[in-house]
Amino acid sequence: VSQSRYCPKMVATQRSAGRYQVDYVMWRESRCRQVAFNPDDPNGGSYGLFQINAYWCKPSRYYKQGWLQAQGVLDTCADLFNPRVNAAAFIAIYDYAEKVYGNGWLPWGGTPQWN
Numbered sequence: 001v002s003q004s005r006y007c008p009k010m011v012a013t014q015r016s017a018g019r020y021q022v023d024y025v026m027w028r029e030s031r032c033r034q035v036a037f038n039p040d041d042p043n044g045g046s047y048g049l050f051q052i053n054a055y056w057c058k059p060s061r062y063y064k065q066g067w068l069q070a071q072g073v074l075d076t077c078a079d080l081f082n083p084r085v086n087a088a089a090f091i092a093i094y095d096y097a098e099k100v101y102g103n104g105w106l107p108w109g110g111t112p113q114w115n
Helices: 008-016 023-030 077-081 083-101
Strands: none
Touching: 077 083
């Protein structure tokens, strides 16, 4: 990860997100606040640095405990306030969207426009 332009205190989280350019996305989604929560997002709100929507960690007809739980990423939605868990969830969701839809950024509204 290159020099952190937007979230310099989150360099370790950026490293755990590996091959993804995430600095701007963390800033855009949460202003680099690991405890950010947006209760107004659909499906139970969005959590943490990457604003992971609760859709991914709540039970559904397809996943008894939640998709992220089925992937072994976390136990509860509250785990998304941990920066490393949030980064792991970001990677899992990104990779899923890349595989299924051909664009890993779709869950975040499409490819970010880097400044």
